Amino acid sequence: RWTDESARVATLPEMSARDPPHRVLLGVMSNPVKPAMRAQQRKWAGHFQHAANVDVRFVLGTTFFNNTQRPPPEWDELKAEEKEHKDIIFVEGREKLPHVGVVTEKSASFWLSRGAESPGYEWYCKCDDDTLVHLSRLGETLANVTRSLGRTAHVYFGHLKWRGWEAGHRFQACGGGWGDSAKTLSDILGGGGMPDGSRYPPCPHAAGP
Template structure:
């Protein structure tokens, strides 16, 4: 995920990517994902930034535009782009066994990624539904409430308890402020943290074709036009359910993946990988 004003990050990432044989040999292709439009005409980037992006793409050919808006007015700033990426990428970029999404402040070891995904293909099969990344657990409020519930930093049992009974706002202070239970939530379900997540081509195609995911995105876009701006997730959660905007990007994507697999009466392989150095389960 990138945007027209992050050109310095892209320069650094191109230098980083050039270090890896998997990129030089074409085993792993890298694209920088832009939204095709901006939320508000008054929030357009400077004209020189747009011109620079156009020149950049003509030089490198690695910018990918998807049907989502840049600079959403709340904490879920990349939700539209992320959903559009997963709904469009398999059609826009055929011929790949996996599609992975990361942020432009994430440095991916492309050779290691190539080896890991190659091993997954060999063990699970080329046509398997595979969901790979830094796995967490969540609940999700159905009915266009666009609200994650529970989990995030705990296992499935903790997330189930959070959904049924609520839990501490601060995990380091379990006796402090508590958030309420979530009577409308489904789950617990596993999802992959948005910093780095991959889907096999088969799973990406299934998710892209899921009509409920398309409806989810359409309603989320309408909410972005009419909801109240909020820059912190807790403030966003206090909005009325009928106006609530989608701000938990990776949990929302994970909910749609989970529901699409169940709706198709299919099964999938979940491949958790460690990412964050400060989490005890990853040490």
């Protein structure tokens, strides 16, 4: 089961006190050079000690966009941070993508790998590092979804947003901004305008969402 940070709360049956809590893994898409953001997230999570069934992990890529290895100073700092907190995971995705959808590659790798590499969770969730998730409500809401639909149901709880991606270029974004399917079609056929007045070319091979 998967969820996104933009999930909307639905009216669902209340959990029974006899129901065991369902384990939830929340992956926070984190910037390797912004430890202060991770510190803020850890402080926030500390307010939800009673939400013991929700584990927060910070998701980092293994390389940068230009395929170079992470610079030694940053790598050493991250190793020390991981040793202290034990809440960082690395996925096969690139950091610092120079286009819209900066964490898309990491997100896709996270979704593809977590079930096998972090087994035992009822739900696998993700959010950005500028989103503060109410961990107790997240756990309770997802448990109610499970109770309502059953443990064997395949569930995506969140929203999908259409975006054009250049086919054959991993997750190279196509076009100048996020939008609905009509915006993507416009990008595919004719390109579009940029904030600086220039235009980006048509994206005939774009795929989405």
